[in-house]
Amino acid sequence: MADTNNTGAAAGAAPANGAADADVTCSPFLTGIRAVLGERTPGNMALWALTVVLLLALVKESVAPSWTVAWSHPSWGTVNVVPVLGIGVGMVAGFLGGMVGAFISLFSVPLYTLWLGLPVKVALGTNSLASAVIGLMAAMVHLSKKTPNMKIAFPMMATGFLGAGAGAYLSLGMTPEQLKMYFSVLVFGAAFWMLWRAFRPGTGKGAGFVATEKQGPLYAGGEWNGVPYRTNILYPAFGNFFIAAVTGIIGVGGGFLFTPMLHAAFGLPMMVAVGTGNFVKVANISSQFIVRGVADTVIYQLAVFAMMGGYCGANFGRRLGCVVDTRYLRLLFGILLIFVGLQYMGIKLGLGSA
Numbered sequence: 001m002a003d004t005n006n007t008g009a010a011a012g013a014a015p016a017n018g019a020a021d022a023d024v025t026c027s028p029f030l031t032g033i034r035a036v037l038g039e040r041t042p043g044n045m046a047l048w049a050l051t052v053v054l055l056l057a058l059v060k061e062s063v064a065p066s067w068t069v070a071w072s073h074p075s076w077g078t079v080n081v082v083p084v085l086g087i088g089v090g091m092v093a094g095f096l097g098g099m100v101g102a103f104i105s106l107f108s109v110p111l112y113t114l115w116l117g118l119p120v121k122v123a124l125g126t127n128s129l130a131s132a133v134i135g136l137m138a139a140m141v142h143l144s145k146k147t148p149n150m151k152i153a154f155p156m157m158a159t160g161f162l163g164a165g166a167g168a169y170l171s172l173g174m175t176p177e178q179l180k181m182y183f184s185v186l187v188f189g190a191a192f193w194m195l196w197r198a199f200r201p202g203t204g205k206g207a208g209f210v211a212t213e214k215q216g217p218l219y220a221g222g223e224w225n226g227v228p229y230r231t232n233i234l235y236p237a238f239g240n241f242f243i244a245a246v247t248g249i250i251g252v253g254g255g256f257l258f259t260p261m262l263h264a265a266f267g268l269p270m271m272v273a274v275g276t277g278n279f280v281k282v283a284n285i286s287s288q289f290i291v292r293g294v295a296d297t298v299i300y301q302l303a304v305f306a307m308m309g310g311y312c313g314a315n316f317g318r319r320l321g322c323v324v325d326t327r328y329l330r331l332l333f334g335i336l337l338i339f340v341g342l343q344y345m346g347i348k349l350g351l352g353s354a
Contacts, residue, residue, distance in 0.1 A: 035323040036316050051312045058087045058309075069301050076297075077119045083301035085116060090130065090309025096336070098317025099329055104310070105131055105252040106187055110340045118299075120176045120183075124251030125297030128168075128289040130306040131253060134314065135285060139278040147275025149268070151220035155237035156258070156276075157283035160244040164284040167248020168291035174249070183250045184344040190256060191337035198330035224269040231266040239265075244284045251288060253281035 038044040061067070061084035072078040089111040097104030105127055112123035142148055171179060214230070221230030240258050247254035255277050262273035292298055321329060 035319045038319060047312065047315060050308070051316075054087045054091070054308055054312060057084050058091075061085060062088075069299060071122060071299050073119075073296065076121055079118055079122065081116055081118065081299060081302055083299070083305050086126075086130075086302040086305035087309035089116070090306035090311070091313035094134070094310035094313025094315075095317035095320075096313075096333070098314035099321035099324070099333075104134070104314070106190055106337060106340070108306070108310075109183065109251060110344065114343060116302075120179050121172065121292075121295075121297045122299060124168075124171065124179070125289070125292035125295070126299045126303045126306070127251055128285050128292050129298055129300065129303040130310060132282060132285045132289050133307050134310050135253065135278060135282045137311065138314075139275075139282050142275035142278050145275070147224070147271050148279055149220055149222055149272055149276050150279070152231070152233050152236060152262075152268070153276045153279045155233050156240040156280045159237045159241035160254075160280055160284040161287040163241040163244030164248035164254075165287040165291050167245040168251070168288040171249045171251070172291070172295050172297075179250065180344045180346075184341045186247075186250055186252070187337050187341035187344065191334045191341060193256075194330040194337065195334035198327045198334060222272070224272050227269045229267045229269060229272070231268070236262060236266055240280060240284075244287075247284065248288050251292075253285040255281040 038047075061082050065082045065084075067083060068080050069083055070078070070080050089108055093104050093108035093111060096107050108127050108130070109120075109123050112118045112126060113120055118126065139148070214232070218232055218234060219230060220233050221228065223229070236258070239261055240254070243254045243257045243261070247257065258280060259273050259277040262268045262276060263270050268276065289298070
């Protein structure tokens with residue numbers, strides 16, 4: 001009888017454990033938690049250790065600031081800011097942007113202005129430095145995976161550097177109200193695009209309207225996962241000049257515009273478009289940083305802490321984005337971006353002063 005009871009208990013235990021495992025595997029919440037936590041590797045443990053230290057510093061400086069930086073300009077105002085609070089800006093914007101792989105600046109710039117109270121031109125300048133460094137890190141990761149086509153990237157980087165610099169220079173002569181209006185238009189455009197893609201997902205196949213089979217020094221191509229592509233390198237370079245000029249005014253890299261352009265118009269596989277676009281974005285935003293830095297609109301201490309927070313936040317956001325249905329992410333982000341756009345237009349929604 002004892003053996004029978006033990007056998008029965010053992011037999012009952014196995015399905016119970018199996019059911020528990022099934023619950024852990026199938027529960028979206030637990031799957032997301034597991035994805036964010038990651039594996040027990042030295043690199044992941046170091047990332048979590050850095051994150052904990054940064055969070056502790058953020059909480060401490062939020063409650064009892066011990067270091068404040070004063071910035072002032074005769075025409076653009078004065079602000080006192082706690083540089084360590086940049087960790088919060090970077091973590092939130094990096095996490096949100098990391099989940100969908102774009103739009104980090106569309107969250108970080110509003111956080112600088114609405115939460116920390118920075119003048120919009122200072123927010124754009126500070127964001128340009130943090131974005132350039134974080135973008136370079138992402139670009140090197142893609143280079144190690146051999147996803148960029150540098151023959152396409154270099155002409156785009158050259159024209160983008162010129163266009164973004166011109167756009168950033170023009171923005172210095174604009175009023176804060178004008179910049180907020182242009183930024184709001186961009187935010188609303190991105191929001192409606194995300195909502196559209198939430199209900200009408202793309203096919204994942206580039207159209208390649210101007211793809212070509214021609215050979216020569218002005219043409220570049222390759223293959224990714226069995227998908228060949230080839231295009232004239234001047235066309236995307238011209239396109240990026242105008243994209244960089246427009247996005248340079250409002251302080252973003254433009255990746256959410258030229259990456260779809262490379263994929264849909266020039267036929268690059270999406271991974272190649274993303275890898276190539278990361279280098280283009282670094283050139284675009286670096287040019288903005290030079291212009292805005294010369295104009296003294298960068299709070300360097302704040303940008304450094306934003307970089308560290310953004311690095312951690314983007315890593316965790318990417319992990320969660322890999323296991324959550326992209327339709328829900330796009331829907332969420334579309335709503336969040338509309339919320340931000342309304343605030344920037346002057347409609348008070350309890351987020352602070354725009």
